[in-house]
Amino acid sequence: MKRIVLAMAMIIALPTLILCQTNGKNANNKGSEQAVRQTLDDLTAALGKSDTAALERIYADDYIFVGDAGMMMTKAERIGLLKSGDLKYESISHEVVSIKLFGDTAVAIVRFTTKVAPGVKISDGKFLTTATYAKIKGRWQIVAAQSARVAEQ
Amino acid sequence: MKRIFLMFIVALALTGSTFGVCVDTDKKALEAFDHAWSEAGDRGDRAALMTILADDFTGMPAMINKTQSIEGTMAAFEQNKANSQNRDQVSSDNFMIACTPMTATITHRNVVTTKNGTGGKEETYYSRSVHFLEKRGGKWQAVSSANHGLDDYGVLMYMEHDWNNAYKKRDAGWFERNYAADYSNVSSGTGRIYTKASDLAEFKNDKSVTEWAELSDMNIRVDGNTAIITGINHVKGRDEKGQPMDYRLRFTDTFIKRDGRWQVWATQGTRIP
Numbered sequence: 001m002k003r004i005v006l007a008m009a010m011i012i013a014l015p016t017l018i019l020c021q022t023n024g025k026n027a028n029n030k031g032s033e034q035a036v037r038q039t040l041d042d043l044t045a046a047l048g049k050s051d052t053a054a055l056e057r058i059y060a061d062d063y064i065f066v067g068d069a070g071m072m073m074t075k076a077e078r079i080g081l082l083k084s085g086d087l088k089y090e091s092i093s094h095e096v097v098s099i100k101l102f103g104d105t106a107v108a109i110v111r112f113t114t115k116v117a118p119g120v121k122i123s124d125g126k127f128l129t130t131a132t133y134a135k136i137k138g139r140w141q142i143v144a145a146q147s148a149r150v151a152e153q
Numbered sequence: 154m155k156r157i158f159l160m161f162i163v164a165l166a167l168t169g170s171t172f173g174v175c176v177d178t179d180k181k182a183l184e185a186f187d188h189a190w191s192e193a194g195d196r197g198d199r200a201a202l203m204t205i206l207a208d209d210f211t212g213m214p215a216m217i218n219k220t221q222s223i224e225g226t227m228a229a230f231e232q233n234k235a236n237s238q239n240r241d242q243v244s245s246d247n248f249m250i251a252c253t254p255m256t257a258t259i260t261h262r263n264v265v266t267t268k269n270g271t272g273g274k275e276e277t278y279y280s281r282s283v284h285f286l287e288k289r290g291g292k293w294q295a296v297s298s299a300n301h302g303l304d305d306y307g308v309l310m311y312m313e314h315d316w317n318n319a320y321k322k323r324d325a326g327w328f329e330r331n332y333a334a335d336y337s338n339v340s341s342g343t344g345r346i347y348t349k350a351s352d353l354a355e356f357k358n359d360k361s362v363t364e365w366a367e368l369s370d371m372n373i374r375v376d377g378n379t380a381i382i383t384g385i386n387h388v389k390g391r392d393e394k395g396q397p398m399d400y401r402l403r404f405t406d407t408f409i410k411r412d413g414r415w416q417v418w419a420t421q422g423t424r425i426p
Contacts, residue, residue: 013363026186062374064383068341070403070425072383097346100335100418101422102409105379107419108339109346128344130337132381132407132420145373150344 002029008123032140033099034135036106038096039140044112048092050082059142060134066146068127081122083116089124097128104135168312175252183250186293187259187284191245196228200221204322207294214299222298234409242266245268245282257286257293261356262311276413279303279311305375307410308415309382317366328353333409333416341402341423352414362396364390378410385425401425 039058045062046054056079073081081087097109108131114124131145185204193201202223211218217225233240247262260283270276284299303311312331319327326348337345347355371384383405392398404422408415 009158035249035381064381064405066383066403066405066421066423068423070401070423072403098337100337103378104416105338105407105409107407108421109339128346128409130339130405130419132379132405132419134376134379143403144383144407146339146403146423147340148339148344148423153385 029101032101032106035135035140036099036101036108037096039133039142040096040108040110040131043142044094045090047082048089050085050088052079052083055079055082057141058138060136063142064144068147068149075090086120087122088120090117091115106133106140107131108133112147113124175250175257179252179257180250181247183252183257183259183286183293184248186286187245187248187261187412190295194226194230195233197227197234200225200226204292205295207289207296210295211297212299213297214301241268247314255288256398257288258327259284259286263300270413274413277328279308281307305380305410305415306373309373309375309380310371312408312415312417313368313371313382313384313406317363317368319364321387325353325357328356331415331417333411333418335406336417337419339421341421360393362391363388380408380410380415382406386422 021090042054043058045051046058059075059078061075063078065073065078067073070079073143092112092114094113095111097111099106099108110129112129114127116122116124126149127147128150129145130148132143133140135141136141186385189201190205192198193205199319206222208219210222211217212222215221242265245261246264249260251258260281263280263282265280266275267278267280268275277369279298280302281298284295286293287296288294292367316328316331318324332349332352334349336349336352337350339345365388367387369385371382371388374381386402386404387400388402389397389399401424402422403425404420406417407419409418410416
């Protein structure tokens, strides 16, 4: 009898246990996705204000950026443009297309709309960017990004 | 005197190139030799292995001799025979062959898929073999062979080349196997976002022909089960209208190691003017 009760208890408990684990995983993913979204918000804000100190935290040390003309930049080169004033945004906004997660890595596809300040020679407009994020020392950082210009509709 | 010296140099160069030539038929024969070696191992053909390996054969890195090598192959054959359902799937590709009339070097990649990988899951391993051969008594024999596993950098570099080859051969199966289920591709040309299904559909409908593709400026970064590769792909061929195409694409590829093998997770490319 005891054995039957134990077996019944296990049958009831098992799906609950599996459900709890799945929920835990989903909650974890939800938290990571939220953190990636926050990093994107921080990125857009930092670019808009030319806040290079914030960008130092957002970009990983080995960050690589490929722009819409195929030019490649390191973290120092990208931040250097903002420091020197060669790149200054009058406005910048983004819209998340998708975020996918794999452990401590995420890939976000994002639409950026930019307007550069008068006198800036870098062209502005609408861009579609694939950005790869990694959770480094507990913080989500951008490790690579590549942008493509999207034709105006 | 100058002319004699010049003639001597030209003659030397010609002689060198004549002896250094390894024509396609030689390469095909050597590749067939390599396959015969593998097949002899697969069917446990000790007599064939005795002919293929030279008496002074050395296998590296274990520094084993001919007898030890053949015994090892026979033991693997017996193990596979006893466990034929779960035997490893082994294939070789990416052959590079060089030869002179009396010596040859064969190098190729080995792809081993085992059903008993980490945690009892299917897993794929890669290695590279280098075989040194000599022609003795009019027949090729292996005098030494070295085998080394490929690290993640090597595996990923090969995958990038395989990707180009899949375009050249129009091998949709490669994309099916190596794109992750949640793969994404942002096209710089159209700004369109492709999933695995839509990218494959586009590939199957695409009438353009990739005749030549070369990778350069490669940078591979690996961190655990994630890798980011940047580089330039120079592609030549014919577009959908049959017109010559020649472009260079700077790309960023993100790979993940899922289910025991590297898969393409995200890619974006930008044409370089």
